[in-house]
Every structure is written in C-alpha cells, then in structure tokens.
Amino acid sequence: MNAFPSKRGHFFQIAPVFKHLLAAATTALVVICSGCQTPEIEEVPFGPENPERIAQIQGQLESFLAYWRARGQFYGMTVGVVKADKLVYKHETGMTQDRKYALGSITKIFTATAVMKLVEEGAVDLDAPLTDYMEVRIERPELSSRPVTIRHLLSHTSGMPDLRYFHPELIASPELPFRIPPQIVPAGMHYRYSNTGFMILGEMVSRRSGKPMDQFMREEIFEPLEMRQTKTSQLTGASGVATTIEDLSHFAMMYLNHGKYGGKTILSEETVNRMLTQPVYYPPAEFQEYCGLGWRVKRGPKGVVTFFHIGGADYIAAWLQLFPRYRMAILYLGDPPKYDDYTMGMLLALQAKLGDLATAYAGADTPLYLFKATPPPPEVFETYPGTYINVLTGREAVVTAKNDVLFFSRAGTYAYPLGTQTNHVFTGGFQDLSHDFVHEPGTNKLLGIAAYDGYYVRKPPEDTDTPQK
Numbered sequence: 001m002n003a004f005p006s007k008r009g010h011f012f013q014i015a016p017v018f019k020h021l022l023a024a025a026t027t028a029l030v031v032i033c034s035g036c037q038t039p040e041i042e043e044v045p046f047g048p049e050n051p052e053r054i055a056q057i058q059g060q061l062e063s064f065l066a067y068w069r070a071r072g073q074f075y076g077m078t079v080g081v082v083k084a085d086k087l088v089y090k091h092e093t094g095m096t097q098d099r100k101y102a103l104g105s106i107t108k109i110f111t112a113t114a115v116m117k118l119v120e121e122g123a124v125d126l127d128a129p130l131t132d133y134m135e136v137r138i139e140r141p142e143l144s145s146r147p148v149t150i151r152h153l154l155s156h157t158s159g160m161p162d163l164r165y166f167h168p169e170l171i172a173s174p175e176l177p178f179r180i181p182p183q184i185v186p187a188g189m190h191y192r193y194s195n196t197g198f199m200i201l202g203e204m205v206s207r208r209s210g211k212p213m214d215q216f217m218r219e220e221i222f223e224p225l226e227m228r229q230t231k232t233s234q235l236t237g238a239s240g241v242a243t244t245i246e247d248l249s250h251f252a253m254m255y256l257n258h259g260k261y262g263g264k265t266i267l268s269e270e271t272v273n274r275m276l277t278q279p280v281y282y283p284p285a286e287f288q289e290y291c292g293l294g295w296r297v298k299r300g301p302k303g304v305v306t307f308f309h310i311g312g313a314d315y316i317a318a319w320l321q322l323f324p325r326y327r328m329a330i331l332y333l334g335d336p337p338k339y340d341d342y343t344m345g346m347l348l349a350l351q352a353k354l355g356d357l358a359t360a361y362a363g364a365d366t367p368l369y370l371f372k373a374t375p376p377p378p379e380v381f382e383t384y385p386g387t388y389i390n391v392l393t394g395r396e397a398v399v400t401a402k403n404d405v406l407f408f409s410r411a412g413t414y415a416y417p418l419g420t421q422t423n424h425v426f427t428g429g430f431q432d433l434s435h436d437f438v439h440e441p442g443t444n445k446l447l448g449i450a451a452y453d454g455y456y457v458r459k460p461p462e463d464t465d466t467p468q469k
Helices: 018-027 051-070 106-120 150-152 197-207 212-223 243-258 269-273 341-362
Strands: 003-004 010-011 074-082 086-094 241-243 287-291 296-300 303-313 316-323 328-333 386-392 396-400 405-410 416-420 425-428 433-439 446-451 454-458
Touching: 003 018, 003 296, 051 074, 051 197, 051 341, 074 316, 074 341, 086 243, 086 341, 106 150, 106 197, 106 212, 106 241, 106 243, 106 303, 197 212, 241 425, 243 316, 243 328, 303 341, 316 341, 328 341, 396 446
Parallel strands: none
Antiparallel strands: 003 010, 074 086, 074 328, 287 296, 296 303, 303 316, 316 328, 386 396, 386 454, 396 405, 405 416, 416 425, 425 433, 433 446, 446 454
16 A cells, blocks of 8 residues: 555555656656756856946945944845956945854855865766765655755755745654755755755765865865855854855856856866756746756846845845856845845845946946746646645645636645746745646656645546636
C-alpha cells in the first residue's frame, strides 16, 4: 500500500494512477533544463552623463532617506551606485560612521561564489548527488524524486519547503549540526526559497575545502576582492556576513566585470554565465524570471536584464542588484528595527530611486530595471483549471477560471484569486505565496502545481466531475 502521512497523523492512499503520473512527471523532468541557453549579455555603451539630472535624482533620494530616518524607520542607511569598476555614488544617513551592516541572506551569494570556486577546482560537481559529498539524503522515495544535487541546492529547487511559511517536523541528521525539513516537492521541479539548503552548502564547502567556511571565504573571496572591513559571525552559509558599502561594491564590480577584480580572476566568465543560466525547465517566454545558482535573475529578449539578491529581517535591510548590460549596480545597507510590510514598501521605493540614479549615471534613456513579465498565452491559461491532488497528503485542490482570473481552493477552504507573476507562476492566498504550474520539458504538457505546502499532481479530466471553465 502506498500511504502518505498528513500533518495530523492520518493516512491517505493514493490511487495507482497518481503514482504513475508522479513517476512520469519526475522522469520527464530529469533533464536539467531542456532548451535553456547560457544567457547572452549584450552590453550597451555608456551614454553621456547629465550632471543636472544626476544631481536632481540624488537630491530626491537623499530627501527621501532623511524623511524616513526622521520617522524612525531605520537608525542608519548607506546607499551606493557602482559604474563598471568604481563606486560613483555613496550616501550615508543616520548612524553610519564606520558601520558594518549584516547582509542577512545576501550571504547566500557569497556561499554560491564559494561553491563555484570549488566547482572550478574540480572538487565539486554541480550535478552530482549531495550524497557524494555528505551522508545527507533529502530526496524521498514516496515523491519519486531523483537525487538532490548541488545545483538543486544552489537554485532552491531541492524540493524542501520554505520554513517561514510551512512548518513540518524537522529531521535530525548525524552529518549536520541542525535539523532539516522533509522534502515536499520532487527535486528539479520548482523554485522554493530554502535557508536550509544553503546551510547544507556551507557545511559542504567546509568539508570539500578542508577549511572552516569563514577561512575559505576570507582567503578565496574577501582578500582577493580587498574586502578588508568584511567580517563573519556565526556563519552558516545562509547568513552571517557583515560588511560596508565599499566592500560590497567590490563584490559587485567582480560580477559586473565577468569574474575579475583589480586584474585578478575570482571566477571565470564561463562560471559567472553558468550562475545566471536557468537551471530547470520553464515554458518558453519572451521575459523570464527564475533563480539561477544563488542569484535571482530577470531575462528579456536581449539577454539578462538584471540579477539580484535581498537580505531582510529585523535590524537587517540589504540589497544588491546588478544590470550587466550597462555594467551598473545599486546597493543599500541599513538597520530597520522592524522588517515589516511598511518597511518593505519603503525599501521598494528606495530600490526604484537608486535604479533611476543608476540609469542617469549610465546615460540611458529608459530605466535600467524595466522588465515586463510574460503572461501565459490563452491556449496555456486554458489548461490550468482542473483538479489536483497533493501527493503526500491526498488533499485535493481545484483550480477554476472566471473572467480571465484563476482561483485556487483546497478541499474544505474558500477559493482565492491568483495574480499572474509569470507565464507559469501565480501568487495568492496565504502570504500571497507562489503557485507554480509545472510543465513537461519540450511538450509543455501540464503536470501539476507546486505550492508552499507540497506538490499537487494533475488529476486526469476523466477522473473528475469538476467542470472545466
């Protein structure tokens, strides 16, 4: 009998047809990313700077920061703009003298860089199972998951849940000093942010390099990049780096200059491009959003528009965003006492203002950050309504469509609307989290939905009385 425990301890038996569908789906997705090309980055020459325009935007930005500082939204904030290999703008507001700010989750980009250094050295294979390096098994046989690889961990596609929103019973592993959550989606199907995945990567870096991770970071990344003010405290691979805007700008310069800084090669250009490549299959789209190897990426018809990462928690606000076509970057570091919706709204506005300033320094006519996600075409949208079943709990979910809007409901709950994020990702419901419609590589056949609480396999239309709209 194939039975799967629910959170309440009850068991559901999944019909053999669903086991077959799940196995077929995971077999179809064994390829890393069929049709995914290494991202071309068509660089654009800098235009002439307009000093008056730059000064005007700087004044607006600095007034904005002074206003929010006076309202107690943060104690200190430092912002910057990088152009090619120079920090062309820096502004401090509040308590910033000689401040080192915690990066929070931007630490993950340093961890990803460390892993890729080991890949270049031949000490790590991106597509090798994690079990080749540590006795830690994440994949679950009841999900028919293929082995979790280093690539899966770097791209947040291991199938482990985001523990901010889903709270399963954690599993102890003798190989790790922390517990890990059970996998809830087969590996390689779906992006779901995972601190745990990068904590595991941090442990792996230490073991494969033969050095404590903070030592490896210092010798292989901080010192070559002249990041002399950067420190680590309780470094986990997911967090623990604290730095200044100047040091962080050096890191940005290295990525803007194809892995080089100050005449030194930190990463090869090929490795930088690999980190920006789409790691799993998504339906083709003119504009695509995805997580590469550590970096979040937005790609358009002319290549990568931007890649970035954020760090956020109480007393932590960190942002690093690069625009590779223009060789520009924006960054900020701050310490808001509360990282709530109100603060996030302020930070979104700050990102736009810094983006406008970077546009002015680049001498560009349109904002560097312009990006328009591609919605699903009608023939794809029409395939999404139907009945789905959670592989691990047996709980059914129904997707319906009304007036070109999708609605999602789990058994026993109300139907909530889903807002379009990309041609296959929609957000809504609890915490406005993502619902990712998973497609078969090459055919684009719909296989199921990956949500925050697990993977729902598509129920064949002949097995349901739910009307299709």
